[in-house]
Amino acid sequence: MALSSNVMGAINFVAILLSIPVIGAGVWLATEPDNSCVKLLQWPVIVLGVLILVISLAGFIGGFWRIPWLLILYLVAMLILIILLACLVVFIYMVTSKGSGHLPPSRAYFEYRLDDYSGWLRRRVRSSYKWDRIKSCLSSTQMCAELNQSYTMAQDFFNAHDITPLQSGCCKPPTECGYTFVNPTYWISPINNAADMDCLQWSNDQMQLCYNCNSCKAGLLANLKKEWRRVDIILIVTLVALILVYLIGCCAFRNDKTEDLFRKYKQGTYT
Known part of the structure; x- marks a missing residue:
């Protein structure tokens, strides 16, 4: 016993x-x-x-x-x-x-598309009510400001391997829009605004950036997946x-x- x-x-x-x-x-x-x-x-x-x-x-x-x-x-x-x-x-x-990342031309970091992820995850970020709360929370972090501290030259930024999915999706415009690099969170003179709806959503306002973009939602889901x-x-x-x-x-x-x-x-x- x-x-x-x-x-x-x-x-x-x-x-x-x-x-x-x-x-x-x-x-x-x-x-x-x-x-x-x-x-x-x-x-x-x-x-x-x-x-x-x-x-x-x-x-x-x-x-x-x-x-x-x-x-x-x-x-x-x-x-x-x-x-x-x-x-x-x-x-x-x-x-x-x-869901997985896509390597844009002449870039070392990945970019992400919302439709690549499961329907359950997409529903967590698609409604404006849910996303407004998440966006406000994300924009209060220092993740985009950290990019400005780490990269000052365009080529260094384009060759970066350690950019997180959130930073890739939320802190810069999609590569296909053809924006010109000034710094990681400030871009000018898009070549093709019609390439993606996210091209129109991009803002150089440091509180806006691409937080309204589907690429930001996709970057969030990529981070969550990892x-x-x-x-x-x-x-x-x-x-x-x-x-x-x-x-x-x-x-x-x-x-x-x-x-x-x-x-x-x-x-x-x-x-």
């Missing part, structure tokens, strides 16, 4: 530790400027991580102090959480399966580990109940 209690306590302690990367992934998303503006994924991840922590703690207490009803609660609740975590993993993969994919990897690893821990816990619980029944049977036979 002591061995079973120790096993249940140990595996639930491992489950407690497994909640930390889930909570950490959600907190990391919340600190990223784009995710903090959109507020889509971080709270589901954080809430799920906290629930795993609470249920694992309940299982640890139930296993260590041999409280059967608490162990049963743990087994049922953890199964539900594992299913929810698996659904979240699949959902993130599905909504981030589409960050969500990283989180998905963490969640997949955690999911596999949780499943293993859960199966071991089920076996330990079953063996413990079998020992109890066998002990009661022997006591009934020999007394």
